[in-house]
Amino acid sequence: xxxxxxxxxxxxxxxxxxxxxxxxxxxxxxxxxxxxxxxxxxxxxxxxxxxxxxxxxxxxxxxxxxxxxxxxxxxxxxxxxxxxxxxxxxxxxxxxxxxxxxxxxxxxxxxxxxxxxxxxxxxxxxxxxxxxxxxxxxxxxxxxxxxxxxxxxxxxxxxxxxxxxxxxxxxxxxxxx
Ligand SMILES: Cc1cc2nc3c(=O)[nH]c(=O)nc-3n(C[C@H](O)[C@H](O)[C@H](O)COP(=O)(O)O)c2cc1C
Numbered sequence: 001x002x003x004x005x006x007x008x009x010x011x012x013x014x015x016x017x018x019x020x021x022x023x024x025x026x027x028x029x030x031x032x033x034x035x036x037x038x039x040x041x042x043x044x045x046x047x048x049x050x051x052x053x054x055x056x057x058x059x060x061x062x063x064x065x066x067x068x069x070x071x072x073x074x075x076x077x078x079x080x081x082x083x084x085x086x087x088x089x090x091x092x093x094x095x096x097x098x099x100x101x102x103x104x105x106x107x108x109x110x111x112x113x114x115x116x117x118x119x120x121x122x123x124x125x126x127x128x129x130x131x132x133x134x135x136x137x138x139x140x141x142x143x144x145x146x147x148x149x150x151x152x153x154x155x156x157x158x159x160x161x162x163x164x165x166x167x168x169x170x171x172x173x174x175x176x177x
Contacts (some may be wrong), residue, residue, distance in 0.1 A: 003030055003031075003048065003049050003050055004026060004030055004031040004032065004048060004049075004050045004051070004052060005031075005032050005035070005044070005045060005047065005048035005050070005051050005052070006019050006022055006023055006031055006032065006033075006034040006035070006051075006052045006053075006054070007019075007034070007035050007036075007037045007040055007044075007045060007051065007052075007053050007054070008034055008035075008036060008037060008053070008054035008055070009036070009037045009038070009054070009055050009056065009063075009064045009065075009074035009075040009078075010036070010054075010056060010064070010074070011056065011058065011064055011070040011071060011072075011074070012056075014056060014097050014154045015054045015055065015056045015095075015097045016034065016036070018054060018095065018097065018152060018154075018161070018165070019034035019052075019054050020034060021162075021165060022034070022052055022054075022095075022165065022169065025165065025166060025169055026169065031052075032048070037053075037074060037075055037078045038072050038073045038074055038077070038078070040078070041081075042081055042082060042085050045087075046085070046087070046090070048090070049089075049090060049091065049176075050090070050091045050092075050093075050176050051090060051091070051092045051093070051118075051123075052092075052093050052094075052095070052172075053092060053093070053094050053095075053114055053118075054094070054095045054096070054097070055074075055075050055094070055095075055096055055097070055110045055111060055113075055114055056096070056097040056098065056110065057096060057097070057098045057103065057106065057107070057108050057109050057110035057111075058070060058110070060103070060105075060106050061103070061105075061106030061109030061110065061139075061140055062076070062109070062110060063075045063076040063079065063110045063113050064076060064110065065077050075110070075113070075114065079113060079114070079117050082117050082118070082121055085121050086121060086122055087118055087121040087122045087123035088121075088122035088123075089122075089124075090118075090122075090123045090124070091123065091124050091125075091126055091175070091176055092114075092118045092123040092124070092125050092126070093125070093126050093127030093149060093150075093172050094111050094114050094115055094125070094127060094148060094149030094150070095111075095127075095149050095150040095151075095152060095168070096108035096110060096111035096141060096147070096149055096150070096151055096152070097152050097153070097154060098110075098151065098152075098153060099153060099155040099156060100134050100135055100136040100153050100156055100157075101135075101155070101156050102155065103136075104135070104136045104137045104138070105136075105137050105138045106138065106139065106140065107134070107136035107137075107138070107139040107141075107151065107153075108139055108141050108147065108151045108152075109139050109140035109141050110141070111141035111147065111148050111149045111151075112140040112141045112143075112148060114149075115141070115143075115148040115149065125148065126172060126175045126176070127148075127149050127150060127168060127171070127172055127175075128143075128144075128146040128147060128148055128149065129146060129147050129149065129150050129151065129164075129168060130146060130147075131145065131146065131147060131151075133157075133160065134151060134153070134157075139151075150164060150165070150168040152164060152165070
């Protein structure tokens with residue numbers, strides 16, 4: 001079985017496109033095809049040793065889902081299902097999509113909810129990244145002066161995404177090797 005599961009939430013497709021890029025970069029031998037979290041169960045996630053989880057931020061620093069006006073259910077509906085699950089021994093890395101100009105006070109904040117929830121379930125979180133190169137005022141997803149995952153801004157810094165993504169994946173691969 002493939003070692004890495006990729007799950008994402010999305011409304012307008014950016015986070016899905018990044019999930020596909022991650023799948024391509026890692027290779028089909030290592031990573032399973034990305035799955036939209038609205039169609040996934042907790043059991044689906046537990047199949048994998050390593051999880052890469054992608055979430056855009058909606059509302060004002062919130063998880064995507066029906067409450068933030070998304071067309072479908074997403075992470076906001078999925079995370080409550082995690083309560084009581086055991087992710088001990090699992091490794092989780094998070095990437096977050098956001099808009100640092102339009103939402104400078106809550107840039108990629110939704111990552112923190114995934115981070116906290118999976119940590120509470122016993123997972124080992126990897127993939128924190130530097131805030132250098134971004135311009136924003138606040139983010140709930142900054143802990144100890146770093147983003148808890150990889151921050152990507154397809155609205156303002158699309159051209160920086162390929163290099164950010166490959167550098168992040170290289171670091172991840174070193175961590176789970
Ligand atoms: C109504 C709305 C609210 C948003 N709120 C935030 C926010 O609070 N923080 C942020 O960083 N980005 C915010 N964004 C930007 C999105 O996260 C960004 O456009 C992202 O790429 C969308 O991902 P998706 O195409 O996978 O849905 C918001 C966008 C919209 C349309």
